[in-house]
Amino acid sequence: MDKKSLSERDICSKYITPAIERAGWHLLTQVREEVNITKGRVIVTTGTKPKRAEPRFADYILYYKPNIPVAVIEAKDNNHSVGAGMQQALGYAELIDVPFVFSSNGDAFLFHDKTGQSSVIEQELSLDAFPSPEVLWNSYCVLKGINSETSKIVTQDYFDDGSGKTPRYYQIIAINRTMEAIAKGQRRILLVMATGTGKTYTAFQIIWRLWKAGSAKRILFLADRNILVDQTKTNDFKPFGKAMTKITNRKIDKSYEIYLSLYQAITGTEDIQNIYKEFSPDFFDLVVIDECHRGSAAEDAAWRDILTYFNSAIHIGLTATPKETEYVSNTNYFGEPIYTYSLKQGIEDGFLAPYRVIRIDLDKDLAGWRPEKGKRDLYGQEIEDRIYYQKDFDNNLVLTKRTELVAKKVSDYLKKTDPYDKTIIFCENIDHAERMRQSLVNENSQEVLKSERYVVRITGDSPEGKAELDNFIMPDSRYPVIATTSKLMSTGVDAQTCKVIVLDKSIESMIEFKQIIGRGTRINEEYNKYFFTIIDFRKATERFADPEFDGDPIQDPDFDPRTGSGGTGGGEPPHPPPDPPEPSNSRKYVVKDVEVSVVAERVQYYGPDGRLITESLKDYTRKNVIKSYATLDDFLTQWTASERKTAIIEELQQHGVLFDALAEEVGRDLDPFDLICHVAYGQPKMTRRQRADRVKKAKYFAEFGDQARAVLISLLDKYADEGVENLESIDVLKVDPFPSFGTPIEIVKGIFGSKSNYLATLHRIEQCLYNPASC
Template identity: 65%
Template sequence: MNKRGLSERDICTKYIMPAIERGRWDVQLQVREQVHLTRGRVIVRGKLVARGEQKFADYVLYWKPNLPLAIVEAKDNTQSIGAGMQQALNYAEMLDVPFAFSSNGDGFLFHDRTGYANPVEQELGLNEFPSPADLWARYCRWKNIDPGEQPVVQQDYYSDGSGKSPRYYQVTAINRTIDAVAKKQDRILLVMATGTGKTFTAFQIIWRLWKAGVKKRILFLADRNILVDQTKTNDFKPFAGAMTKITNRKVDQSYEIYLALYQAISGAEPGKDIFRQFSPGFFDLIVVDECHRGSASENSAWRGVLDYFSSATQLGLTATPKETADVSTSHYFGEPVFTYSLKQGIEDGFLAPYKVVRIDLDKDVLGWRPRRGQRDRHGEEIEDRIFNQRDMDRNIVLEQRTRVVAYKVTEFLNSTSRYDKTIVFCEDIDHAERMRQALVNENADLCAENRKYVMRITGDNPEGKAELDNFISPEERYPVIVTTSKLLSTGVDARTCKVIVLDQSIKSMTEFKQIIGRGTRIEEDYGKLFFTIIDFKKATELFADPEFDGFPEQVYQPTPDDPMDPPPGGDDEESEESSGGEDDGPPDTDEPEEEGARRKYYVADVPVEVMATRVQYYGKDGQLVTESLRDYTRKAIREKYASLDSFLRTWSKADQKRVIVEELERAGVFLEPLAEEVGKDFSPFDLICHVAFDQPPLSRKDRASNVRKRNYFAKFGEPCRTVLEALLDKFQDEGVDDIEDINVLKVQPLAQLGTPVELVGRFGGKAPYKKAVQELESELYNGGDPPKRNPG
């Protein structure tokens, strides 16, 4: 058999899989083919919203379903045995496995990343594939897993039979945590971006430790009632019967899995804390959700809970570790055993990218100074100074400014969808209420249909808080627009939120990342692939801070004689410790301002205008870029084809032009939305040459006309000419670019000329027909010569 004529899949079926089987791998339990690792980055430019190329491994080999060991990448036999190795190593790093194989059907190139192999890479014959036991022994040495630790490391995931399994990064997070527990590490930190499934990951960790008998009683701590309830009814549902939520003053100690609010179990008076009804050694494992908050502060009342149960293994979960001079997540929990960032989540296609609409208002940028002796609408004399952007809605209220913000938000929704779920972050409760009123007036028609179209959801408003579940539910239409200050900044799973409005001064990186996290979830079933940030306060400048997508450096240095004190007035969202019953708000809950705490002037007659608007997109490197769809396409095409000549050579040699278009789509170049912007009368060839290489485009009609003028069809007999002329008409009139696809013979007007078999038969068979169509394409696109170049 001629291997070089076989496809990659044929090589897999005839050579690679049999070799793996000869290595004594259980094909049903230990081998998975075509394993999709990523979903493809969502690309947003102008009207373009599409997914890029997914990453998938040809084979992943497992010791057990929860323990991947190796990657095998296949190539066809026209390539070398090691042609897939770099790709295999990339996937091996993603899956945190030590072994990578590459094969073209002649044998295997084997790469051992454990550090113990010599040589690191070696070629193996088709009958020399390593056994599972061999690779497992090497894996245990690599991970330093001794025989006593193996039972817990090998414990299976929970499975409900639906086929749902953890994503690749969740597998790594789970296994690294299990390894740390097996090695008796007592403080463990997982850092995973909002929307990447921290709670599901925590559930699988708890399930495996619980089933293995290593951790028998577990406490899951959160600081919001909705987080506890969501966890209990969703991810933790399989624990039903063994699980309870601590809600009463008297606790039932007969359960094994406990869920609780910090505020529900820690009281204001020492000695009256509910958690003290448990003995200090009652819990084996405590999982701390949003652990960057109270638990990171040494003098926090919340830390009292963790200190009391200090003998338990404590696992901290956070998307935003906090490191300040006063508060340190890593000082308590240690460096993270695993980090999965927002940038990586967006790159993999699991998280939604963002578009930023930056709107600068003239009084924010230039400032505003009152007239001497000017009074506000309450008769208060306004302080004589220049009020700048940070003062707006904190120290001074320009009522026209509120109306302008509401108008611009409404204008944006009118241009997209007026039912896109939207959160408007305001400076305080007073600002949130005034913004609600302004948005009601701008959307009077929809508010008349349903008064809940716009609502304020803040900590002081029971009716607004009662609508929180409806706002975050994808199935519920109302509320659509909500105004808030702090209440929605963290922990709220607003999966279909498409618009985040920032009219709040944000200086804390932790708070900023939490707010941005409200929009990062993808819900394709509801049309949510990206979200838009409308920024009125320059908050999105924080995207340029290196700390935004990295682990912050620890700057807190405790000394024995100088314990860490909470900062005066608190630090951003941790400013207000809360205790008592379970319905008490979290430390960043909106609270009414104390009377006289901050003077605020209200001015009605100062005009406010939009000074500048800029639209920026999430770039491939994670930076915000200001570029049009045309600019983006040009750059992406030139990354693949450095010159016009390079593209023309590839195009002319391609048997099927559609393959080139598909390759560009996998690279993030989608020509259909580009055609809407540049012109729908142009073929992909002309769009590429024009946008990427500045060539003057020809319409399909012009190209078809040029073919006819050259009398190209004269060399064909009437039966063949009729088919080719019909194909040309199809290209010209209906924009059918892939005339090489034989399926085009099944549609009118070609179908009325005969069946595909009959039409191909006119040319003497499939090969002569294919040759004639390729010649027609050559005549169409360049008439035998490349397009003329522009001067320069």
């Protein structure tokens, strides 16, 4: 058989895979083919089910052991050169952190060695010269500094329960870098992973491997929220079984190996409360601190005392938000992160939900408000004569109509989209959260009559509200739907189905902003949660433009992570000044008769570059389309030649064209073709219905028999209502009104003669839709 007539898959099965096997690689345990590395970025739309960009997948990934990837291979058919896939493979290798890269077309391999151990970085190898697992592993060990003494730690398998669940690529990188760092003697380790990326699962796999390797026999896992400890014990850490316990009181049982605890449960201001001192300082081999950024704050500084006490143990800090301020720094304690997986990367890979922002500016927020002389508030207090600005509202001054307007805008949005989308409204304080709850109850009276739990206040002072927290975050629980809060829900709340986050509080801290945004970043496909919406009344989302939002912390150059010393590392940083308590006689004015109105409202979408699109959607679309099709003729030529119009639509979507959002702005009844022609090239608009009606009147259309014409009329009506994808999928024949004509097979073969005739007819109909001259 001519090799050049073979498909890429045939080249793999006939030439590449046999060459790998001959080199000694075990196909079942060391070789994975067509590996999905990412899931594909979610493309935010206003539709019910957003689409995904194409996932990134490697033709082959080679593993020395199941938990240690070492090489990637990109295959091409034989019409390509041997090295045609090298640049693509190098991108995959950088993503999954492997040093050996191969490209092949079935004739030979092009080998790229990233270790720097050879004077030749790239060389061509015959099919029979593919390196063995031992050859690549030995080179890998030299690169990583692994020797015979440390290899037991590095090669220890991760936990596998047989369910098929394995760590994602970035979790494998975090786990393996941690194992390698510990093997080389590093004692302070920091992992930075965005909220929703599985920090606790990653920590579990690290602990499991160290535990099984005998390198850490007794482990302490610290968190600062009881719900986090309980979730960890019953979910990710469940395989530890009877070896694990939660420290709940002063009675310490030292017979366990895995201990989970709240900082607050084992520390206190009095020495008698410091239960951790009942353990000897060398009792634990490993201490893992979840959300260690919060432990840097003065009120939570207890974990520093614990780490100082268990100073001989390995310390691993997990955080989504590295903290770098004048007063506190977790990188000064742990050292530079050995791995960072950011929100931007998580969204790009399709593991985290992107967002859109609805920015609403209110007149009093922008211009301020000054009371007339002698004006008194609702309770008879004379209001201090000065200009009150946004930062004053709901702190020093309450404009009740402002609260009512915010509640109305949020409620209107939910009524327009889905009244049962889980929503968190972040308020300035508990009083503000309560008043917001009342306004939302009145705005959603019909829903509240169905269930008084439709709107709840979940704040630290409300036992009733806190009792509803589990119900709010439980995906299959309908109520509560809307939760008003101030700080309680900003961290540690795994709200997988939260689709709306409302910001009506001033956010001064980037840490707090990141944590709040993190409440919406989880994807839950089962409950149709692919992205979330941020409704911003306080300009808080301007922080997205701050480089600090998705940047790395700065490392103290004098710190030595191997020993935990140097610079200010290992010591207790100065505590930040505590927030000053509000004076008991401080005044808060409440004003009911001041009107508040919306000055501006705009929607900003998450772009493919990880930034919010701040220019007009039309300008943004025009710029992105022109990159692919410089002129109208270029676009028309490609559109006409394409067998599948949806392929062009999908390609433009991946390059940042937001068809759904554009349709909302320009016209929902326009075809993507017309949206592009009108917005990018200034052509007159034509609706789908107009195009469909024109085809029905065409001379070509009259050539069909009555049954065929009836089917085509129904297809054109589907196109007019929903879009071109209905013309390009036989599955549309399964839905009304087509079953009245017969089954899909009966329609295709009985009415049109054959599948090829049916598809040819549809192709001609498409031509007629976009080029009347072809009819």
